[in-house]
Amino acid sequence: MHLVTSFVSQIVALMLLSLNLGFPGSVAGQNGADHGIDFSYQSHNELVVLLHQIAWKCRSITRLYDIGRSVQGRRLYVLEMSDNPGVHEVGEAEFKYVANMHGNEATGRQLLIFLAQYLCEEYTKKNKRIQKLINSTRIHLLPTMNPDGFEMAYRRHVVMGRVPSMYGRGNANNVDLNRDFPDLNDIMYKHEQTGGANNHLLQLIRENKEGRQPETQAIMDWMAQYPFVLSANMHDGDLVANYPYDKSRNTRKMYSATPDDNLFRELALTYSLYHRTMATRAEPCRFQGAKVFRDGVTNGADWYIVSGGMQDYNYLSSNCFDITLELGCDKFPREEELKRKWEDNRESLIEYIDKVHIGIKGQVMDTDRNPIANAVIRVTGPSIAHDVTTATDGDYWRLLLPGVYTVTVHARGYKPKTVVVPVRRYRPTKANFILKPLPKESSGCKLRQLEEEGYLLGGFRAALRQFGFLGDDCDGLVERREDVLASMEDTTASP
Numbered sequence: 454m455h456l457v458t459s460f461v462s463q464i465v466a467l468m469l470l471s472l473n474l475g476f477p478g479s480v481a482g483q484n485g486a487d488h489g490i491d492f493s494y495q496s497h498n499e500l501v502v503l504l505h506q507i508a509w510k511c512r513s514i515t516r517l518y519d520i521g522r523s524v525q526g527r528r529l530y531v532l533e534m535s536d537n538p539g540v541h542e543v544g545e546a547e548f549k550y551v552a553n554m555h556g557n558e559a560t561g562r563q564l565l566i567f568l569a570q571y572l573c574e575e576y577t578k579k580n581k582r583i584q585k586l587i588n589s590t591r592i593h594l595l596p597t598m599n600p601d602g603f604e605m606a607y608r609r610h611v612v613m614g615r616v617p618s619m620y621g622r623g624n625a626n627n628v629d630l631n632r633d634f635p636d637l638n639d640i641m642y643k644h645e646q647t648g649g650a651n652n653h654l655l656q657l658i659r660e661n662k663e664g665r666q667p668e669t670q671a672i673m674d675w676m677a678q679y680p681f682v683l684s685a686n687m688h689d690g691d692l693v694a695n696y697p698y699d700k701s702r703n704t705r706k707m708y709s710a711t712p713d714d715n716l717f718r719e720l721a722l723t724y725s726l727y728h729r730t731m732a733t734r735a736e737p738c739r740f741q742g743a744k745v746f747r748d749g750v751t752n753g754a755d756w757y758i759v760s761g762g763m764q765d766y767n768y769l770s771s772n773c774f775d776i777t778l779e780l781g782c783d784k785f786p787r788e789e790e791l792k793r794k795w796e797d798n799r800e801s802l803i804e805y806i807d808k809v810h811i812g813i814k815g816q817v818m819d820t821d822r823n824p825i826a827n828a829v830i831r832v833t834g835p836s837i838a839h840d841v842t843t844a845t846d847g848d849y850w851r852l853l854l855p856g857v858y859t860v861t862v863h864a865r866g867y868k869p870k871t872v873v874v875p876v877r878r879y880r881p882t883k884a885n886f887i888l889k890p891l892p893k894e895s896s897g898c899k900l901r902q903l904e905e906e907g908y909l910l911g912g913f914r915a916a917l918r919q920f921g922f923l924g925d926d927c928d929g930l931v932e933r934r935e936d937v938l939a940s941m942e943d944t945t946a947s948p
């Protein structure tokens with residue numbers, strides 16, 4: 454607590470100051486001004502002050518909140534930018550950037566601060582593109598997920614000028630936060646054999662909150678609270694946009710595609726191609742095993758295997774599609790390079806947020822126009838075996854590449870509904886669903902319950918039909934489901 458309260462008076466003073474002076478900055482303009490941005494590093498406390506300044510300067514489109522605290526008690530601040538901050542508007546897509554989960558990987562932390570200042574300034578200047586983006590999107594920026602690790606690395610940077618490559622990577626308990634998420638891949642890979650679901654898998658495991666680092670738990674709670682659609686998390690050490698899965702089907706490194714592989718590739722390419730050098734660089738980073746990635750993108754497990762990582766966790770536990778951005782060879786670049794880093798990444802950062810507006814979106818309601826939460830949106834033709842679900846207001850977002858799709862919506866107690874939807878490139882197609890309730894006697898059928906919970910996919914369903922399980926008697930199915938659940942228990946030990 455003292456970390457923050459000791460700065461309250463300073464924050465208030467600086468907020469008042471920023472009313473008159475824009476962004477004063479501690480050493481303003483030292484490395485070249487642009488949108489009033491000071492291209493320097495800040496300590497955590499200076500970051501907190503700066504975030505308050507930005508939030509105050511653009512108070513009509515920002516909200517500063519925290520999602521919890523680090524091991525050493527530092528708040529994990531998120532700057533929200535939206536035309537209606539603090540409110541989830543029905544149908545408005547939510548986006549997040551998470552940086553600095555490895556405390557010594559500093560570029561993303563600074564980029565998000567610069568991005569916030571840029572968006573604030575351009576919105577105020579009535580830049581049409583930025584106004585459209587902020588008016589149509591709820592953007593959440595978490596500049597540092599690991600402030601304790603950052604402080605350690607930052608102090609070293611100030612004193613020595615250089616930070617050893619693993620120094621400050623973990624949190625204050627020296628845990629690598631990108632290995633600390635529940636490992637849902639093993640469950641999913643098993644389900645590929647048994648026909649189980651590959652989404653919202655967190656509800657299938659007994660989660661051990663005590664064993665989780667506070668920073669990781671904060672992210673997990675945050676994700677459960679907000680209906681995020683798209684995100685990226687930022688690292689340093691190489692220059693590449695990396696997409697799921699990060700964990701392969703066995704212990705070998707190998708291309709490990711999700712059912713959304715084409716989409717993920719396009720998302721990663723959006724970042725790399727708009728980046729000034731990511732897709733075109735000729736030289737690998739200078740460390741053993743470094744390579745040049747084709748078009749600046751890679752499948753995670755095709756590069757190296759990560760177990761308990763955040764990007765796979767996003768895809769397997771929620772509706773959010775997350776990729777991992779490696780922003781450069783140097784983990785803690787020299788301060789003089791920050792302005793160039795910003796210029797290299799600026800277009801990518803904005804274009805990538807805009808990708809939240811592709812595919813289909815809409816609302817699922819009953820015949821009385823009440824929203825239906827947790828309805829399942831399934832793309833059946835061409836089949837993409839990964840469902841998303843509706844949020845509290847019955848609204849949903851299903852990112853898709855251009856094409857024509859058959860989409861079916863399931864909800865417990867309602868008749869499923871199927872529509873054919875064309876998807877164009879630059880804006881989402883709206884598809885609302887009104888579901889009729891099922892007659893009372895059939896809504897109790899366990900088979901339907903199973904189906905809604907996502908246990909009947911592809912081959913498994915065909916097998917059940919063949920063996921007569923899809924007749925009037927649902928009991929066999931229920932037993933089978935219990936078998937599947939029981940066998941899953943074995944695989945859910947903490948990562």
Ligand SMILES: [Zn+2]
Nearest residue numbers: 555558688689
């Ligand atoms: Zn990293």
